[in-house]
Amino acid sequence: MIRSITVTQLLKLKNNKTAFLIRLLVKAGANVKVIMTPASCEFITPLTLSTLSKNPVLIDFVKDKTGSWNNHVELGLWAHALVIAPASANTIAKMANGLCDNLLLATYLSARCNVYIAPAMDLDMYKHPATIENLKRLRSFGNSIINPGFGELASGLNGEGRMAEPEQIFDYLSKALSANLPFAGKKVLVTAGPTYEAIDPVRFIGNHSSAKMGFAIAEEFADKGAEVTLVCGPNALKIANSNIHRIDITSAEELFDASVKAFKSVNIAVLSAAVADYKPAKIADQKIKKATGTKSIDLIPTKDTLEHLGKLKRSNQLLIGFALETENEKENAKSKIKKKNLDLIVLNSLNDKGAGFKTDTNKITIFDKYNKSIKFELKSKVEVAKDIVNEVRKIIESPSNLSSKKKRL
Secondary structure, eight states: OGGGBOOEEEEEOOSHHHHHHHHHHHHTTOEEEEEOOGGGGGTSOHHHHHHHHTSOOBOSSBOSTTOOBOOHHHHHHHOSEEEEEEEOHHHHHHHHTTOOOSHHHHHHHHOOSEEEEEEOOOHHHHHSHHHHHHHHHHHHTTOEEOOOEEEEOTTSOEEEEEOOOHHHHHHHHHHHHHTTSTTTTOEEEEEESBOOEESSSSOEEOOOOOSHHHHHHHHHHHHBTOEEEEEEOSOOOOOOOTTEEEEEOOSHHHHHHHHHHHHTTOSEEEEOOBOOSEEESSOOSSOOOTTTSOSOOOEEEOOOHHHHHHHHOOTTOEEEEEEEESSSHHHHHHHHHHHTTOSEEEEEETTSTTOSTTOSEEOEEEEETTSOEEEOOOEEHHHHHHHHHHHHHHHHTSHHHHHOSSOOO
16 A cells, blocks of 8 residues: 555646545555646645645745745655646646746656656547657656546547546555565564453553554554554554554453464564563452452463564564563563574663653664664654664665575565
8 A cells, every 4th residue: 555655745636536546645644745737726726635635735936925935846855756647748748848837847857756647638639649759758767657548538539548547546656656665565563552461340450551662663664665463452542554454452362362373474573562471360250349359369471472473483584572671671681582582672671761651752772683782862752663673674684684595584
């Protein structure tokens, strides 16, 4: 899906098909900015497209009477993809010949990202030698042409020239943009959040995990092209990326079962969930009354999901664990790497201000199985997720892995 990567769009619009395309992109999590030519405003209102894209529509070089302007250079650098849909014969001709008389064309000439062009015009215009030559020239520039469909045209004729359907453009973009991402074709398991171990139908043993760190990791992997399975304990968060398959669980036992099942088919597993180490030996059928209830609860260990996956791990899989410590942090983290057969372990300490549960920030140190470590400063959990995913990427792209006959991933 388009939201399996971090993508922004610039669109030139003039019909309702593009409104549906914007809806699809926004629904998939894309950040959409719309550029309209003055002529396109005759086909659909800027207000409609601004509402759909959730961003102001850009039309002219000058924004308002104060003299502030829409910087086409910044727009061209900002976008990860420029989609021109529909692209008229006039716009295609101007693009092919470097003309620059409106904001759209100026942004096109400034763009460093991939450009996708969806032609829309009458049959004879589309088949005219000039248009054919212009499209050929645009292809030679490295632009991608999304071929038009066959059907009834504005003139009343039937033939080729209709802009491709929004779903077709969306699918084209999804495949084209995802193919170049570092984790395209990779499957990733991420665990997140707490587990709740029931005492009775009302009470449980749990912890303060918000699941924010695990969700950020899942989103980052998905943004980089991975197909992500997110196994998560109780939380109030929502996923933004449609390429994340969410599995909600409650207990450590449920997390164990879901993770073991998913692990069979993934390339990478990152277990960031804060799993309870113990659970009640017996769960009461009814609420335990204060007056008659026991003053102690017998506990038994829960299954160690990370250790079990370490035993199941194949040579073409990577396993990353988390260590939340309060004392002897480094020693405890290093011992877990060997004991649980990990490739990386992410250490965060409750002794570090701004790290741990119920915060939007974290401070981590990453250790590998060779005892090398990288310490990071306090950052938002979104930025921390990027650091973690980047370290995984380094392992995948290391020369030893790329040249090995038993390629790791």
